[in-house]
Amino acid sequence: MERTFEKVEEILKKHQYKKENLIRILLDVQKNYRHLPEDVVNYIAVALELPPAKIFGVGTFYSQFSLKPKGEYTILVCDGTACHMEGSLSLLKAIEEELNIKPGEVTRDLKFSVDQVGCLGACALAPAMVINDEVYGNLTPEKVKDIIRKLKEGEQNAQ
Structure with a gap:
């Protein structure tokens, strides 16, 4: 095409x-x-x-640009010092389990992509992630999976 x-x-x-x-x-x-x-x-x-x-x-x-397609829902998981200390790697593992993708990848249907970033500036909410400019904080792997499931089901605000 x-x-x-x-x-x-x-x-x-x-x-x-x-x-x-x-x-x-x-x-x-x-x-x-x-x-x-x-x-x-x-x-x-x-x-x-x-x-x-x-x-x-x-x-x-510039990191905000990508030469590869990003998902409809772009997930940025913070791995700055505060988030790392509070378990951000477990959030990435939960995303991998739920979506079967790793940082830098996108789902086959182009619905979700995930990236690991140095700092989101949301240290007080550690561990945190951003999905399409919406900040999610004080996360656990279970909360992350719940958010992703809600987005899969089409709920606009997954918080």
Whole structure:
């Protein structure tokens, strides 16, 4: 299936085709596609008259970008000092048991992806995770599994 670039054009127009807006453009692309598809990066490169390598460089330098598809529900498990000390590795194990994926992976149906991050800035809630910008704290493996089950069942707010 060949991709149409109408949405990419909307994003480029929104940012006035300005090279200095590259990060904002990529953030909008990431939000729309849940990653930075290679063909879209090449399209943007032509539109902005930039080498594709420069755009891929930005896409790989900043951690909020991904060149691989992310799930509809993107799970970020904190492994900063406070969360690590409070058992964040057991949360990752619970996610692996529930979804059969490890950090950096996505489920076959593209419903869930999980990543381990250095710090979410929610130390008082340790151990913590974020799912699509919603913070979940004071977690146990059982709570994590319950949250994921609720999301699987389609509940918007799993807390």
